[in-house]
Amino acid sequence: MSTQPVGIDGPLIPMPAATREALREAVRHLKPLNLTQFDRELGEAFDQAVQTGSIGWMRSFLLKWATFVAVERVPERAAALREAERISTDPASGEDEARAARLEIARILRLAEQDVAW
Numbered sequence: 001m002s003t004q005p006v007g008i009d010g011p012l013i014p015m016p017a018a019t020r021e022a023l024r025e026a027v028r029h030l031k032p033l034n035l036t037q038f039d040r041e042l043g044e045a046f047d048q049a050v051q052t053g054s055i056g057w058m059r060s061f062l063l064k065w066a067t068f069v070a071v072e073r074v075p076e077r078a079a080a081l082r083e084a085e086r087i088s089t090d091p092a093s094g095e096d097e098a099r100a101a102r103l104e105i106a107r108i109l110r111l112a113e114q115d116v117a118w
Contacts, residue, residue, distance in 0.1 A: 011073040015115045018066040026069040038065060070112035081108045
């Protein structure tokens with residue numbers, strides 16, 4: 001895990017290394033209900049990597065879940081992402097509001113990906 005400070009107003013946990021074990025432990029701590037999805041997607045990525053002979057499947061899996069952890073470990077970031085996702089899919093949202101929400105989702109995910117250490 002990184003040495004980033006962890007506090008009341010900051011991340012709930014330090015950013016873990018982008019490894020299967022570290023990410024699984026972080027998901028278990030932050031969002032335990034997502035462990036089943038994590039394990040299923042890990043198996044799928046492994047199977048695809050074996051079938052294709054490409055580690056790209058595993059790298060994609062690790063990046064996806066490292067980004068998930070980077071979002072969820074910062075409560076304000078996670079709440080902002082959920083709100084932007086809600087607005088972007090709400091039929092009552094206007095076109096401009098939905099577009100702004102999609103841009104906010106992209107911005108939040110870019111910031112989260114910057115926390116991922118390869």
